[in-house]
Amino acid sequence: MNEIIWATPLYLFLKYCNESPLDKVILDCGAGGESPPLALFYQYGYKTNGIDISDKALEESHIFCTKNKFDLNIIKGDMREIPFEDESMSFVYSLDSIIFLSKAETRMAIKEIERVLRTDGLCFINFKSIDDEDYNKGEPMGNNEFKLEHEWTQGKMICSFYEDNEPNAYFNNFKILRKEKRVVDCFCTENGHRIGYIDYISRKK
């Protein structure tokens, strides 16, 4: 059996995708990194596509693909302008990724996800909750958006935080199927740390 991937919320999305009658074609927005979650979908027979804006993350994912002989098709791309045709995807997800866009950019990115999705196509998108420990840290940039230093990034990045129902407004052209707010206390370090997410699974109307 294959390793359990780190991005465990995607098992639920995979279950939704498996139950959909649409072709198994999927796009990950923010797909790069050392252990790309697209591998899970690849192993379940999906034709996978991924975009990432970071050269470092792209390089890491290419090393993974070469090592594991997985053809995940992860290319350079910006989710504010997705380099795929209209209605070319049955499924799209963005895990822990759209959170690094401003709210105006997030609106653009979700419009793009809508554009590349087929009717009845499914998407999984998660957002940072204001219950996350990083909320209200860093340099305030407006509407609960902050410029923050992250351990794993070079330089500061924007991060957007949301109230519980706030992201609903992005999904006017979708039917929201499931919304899950997760507040996780991890005690891997002495003091622990708290992360807060709001995950949406939606179907394009």
Added chain:
Amino acid sequence: MNEIIWATPLYLFLKYCNESPLDKVILDCGAGGESPPLALFYQYGYKTNGIDISDKALEESHIFCTKNKFDLNIIKGDMREIPFEDESMSFVYSLDSIIFLSKAETRMAIKEIERVLRTDGLCFINFKSIDDEDYNKGEPMGNNEFKLEHEWTQGKMICSFYEDNEPNAYFNNFKILRKEKRVVDCFCTENGHRIGYIDYISRKK
């Protein structure tokens, strides 16, 4: 590839178990039903054991095991008095199950889980949050415990609800590794419904 199980929070627990150096021996408390989540662990090479107090749930799980030729070892048993030896298990979980005990019984059950676990053994136990839509319905029985009618049970059952940190007190002889509060809005029906859980992954000291 195998089907994705309905009990998706267990993928994360499986990841913790896979990373543990202990033998792959696991117990599910409340293991019965039409689609026993132990199947996931079985497919990953675990020696599985399950107990369930309900004859109906046991029968359903036996039909599943026969049909799929899975030897899951699900037997009749009560988690308030687990029919296994001290320190016989590396891993124990109770998913959506201990919630149907009173708080006094829950304390007994977690003492039993502690007894059958080896040192450094891991457990996953989840509780109902007071943010669940069923909170404060039914017949009040004391300390946020209620007798409720459930669609899928015959007659009323007790259900215990917890404030965010309240279950911490059950884990004095454990190191809590991860605590996740999940509030899920499901829109499978017109009005939707809200379920609230608090999931603990802990290691026996």
